[in-house]
Amino acid sequence: MVVRRTTSDVLEQADALPFWSQDYTQLCKGEFTGAVTSVSRQGLQLFREAMNRSVDEVASAPPDSYVIGFPTVVEGEASWGLLPINAQSVLTLDKNSELLFRTSRRSEIAAAVIPAECLECYAERVECMNLRKLLESLKPAESVSAEISARLKSAVLGGLQRFAEHLPGDDGNDQAWRHFEDELLASCVQVLARGRSDGSKHHEHRIHRYIVNRVREATLANPGYPPTIGELCEQLRVSRRTLNHAFIRVLGITPVTYMRNIRLHRVRAQLQSAPEQIVTIANVAAKWGFWHMSLFSRYYRELFGELPMGTLSRARRT
Incomplete structure (x- = not known):
């Protein structure tokens, strides 16, 4: 094939x-x-x-x-x-x-x-x-x-x-x-x-990735009400500095940006997968914790290069 x-x-x-x-x-x-x-x-x-x-x-x-x-x-x-x-x-x-x-x-x-x-x-x-x-x-x-x-x-x-x-x-x-x-x-x-190994670097990166994965799980577990950075630090028992350092090392972005991107992707997936079931984009955005529509639209366009309505219209045409 x-x-x-x-x-x-x-x-x-x-x-x-x-x-x-x-x-x-x-x-x-x-x-x-x-x-x-x-x-x-x-x-x-x-x-x-x-x-x-x-x-x-x-x-x-x-x-x-x-x-x-x-x-x-x-x-x-x-x-x-x-x-x-x-x-x-x-x-x-x-x-x-x-x-x-x-x-x-x-x-x-x-x-x-x-x-x-x-x-x-x-x-x-x-x-x-x-x-x-x-x-x-x-x-x-x-x-x-x-x-x-x-x-x-x-x-x-x-x-x-x-x-x-x-x-x-x-x-x-x-x-x-x-x-x-x-x-x-x-x-x-x-x-x-x-192959040649460097165990110490692998161990350090594994800890950082563990932190990222736990933040991802917490974000998806509470789609409408994502945890605050303070709540995440308490749950993971790490400092705000450690949390930020882990994300910068692993993904090159902050925890706040990552959690927002995760939720934006879920909105995009819903707009594409079931366009005929969408009553309003605002309802889908709110489901994933976006309550300020102008900010949501700005974040969406910055990340994906198009407005949410553009995604929905294309999905309905196809």
């Missing part, structure tokens, strides 16, 4: 990647554009995703699959799996694990999604390695040599370019896919074996 999509909406982008379950929150203001290319065959998936705005992603890959990839564009601060990343990082996601990914203000990543049994068997049979033991010492974002990462990038990007044109159908193309898959598995195992 080959999928190519361009999007102009962050919620549409979250649904664009096949087989994944994703929740995107746009962090910086402005009109959104994104693109996804995906190739999948026999449970293995290659994809490339680009976005022009910083986004906080909470995502789940296909069940029982490993994700191994790399950024091709990183402009600004970004983190994958609780660790800061740059253009030299290799990114991994363990099977059946939740992905926490904050993209930079302009970003592009490419990755392979590989059935766990396939990669584990290859590592044991061909490389004589225990993949599970290898992953225990690996962090979600690692630095490897340029030579090792170049092999992985060549395999993933080359496979996307080649097979996005046409998936294997005849015997010759099936053979080409088989050789490609072997090279991809070899490249992935080699990268995993050469």
Whole structure:
């Protein structure tokens, strides 16, 4: 299966990647554009995703699959799996694990999604390695040599370019896919074996992300009456300074802005998903704690590049 999509909406982008379950929150203001290319065959998936705005992603890959990839564009601060990343990082996601990914203000990543049994068997049979033991010492974002990462990038990007044109159908193309898959598995195992970890940075970022996640849960649990910063500090037993520091480190925005963006996304999702049921936009806004309509409209337009009525009108037309 080959999928190519361009999007102009962050919620549409979250649904664009096949087989994944994703929740995107746009962090910086402005009109959104994104693109996804995906190739999948026999449970293995290659994809490339680009976005022009910083986004906080909470995502789940296909069940029982490993994700191994790399950024091709990183402009600004970004983190994958609780660790800061740059253009030299290799990114991994363990099977059946939740992905926490904050993209930079302009970003592009490419990755392979590989059935766990396939990669584990290859590592044991061909490389004589225990993949599970290898992953225990690996962090979600690692630095490897340029030579090792170049092999992985060549395999993933080359496979996307080649097979996005046409998936294997005849015997010759099936053979080409088989050789490609072997090279991809070899490249992935080699990268995993050469990773280098920094445990202290991972631990610090994990604490900061924990704080962000608890704030997200509290915001969604009380949509009409979001907690104050003081209430959050009491619940989490952290100082206001610690709370702000965690958000700046993890997402690059303040807790107040993040909670507002979360609620704006929920309003947008409701306007798009059930436009015929909307009596007034004010009712939807109030449900998510926006009582001052002029302020709500301003915040909405700043974040998404259009007024709420524009979103609703387009949804009703389509």
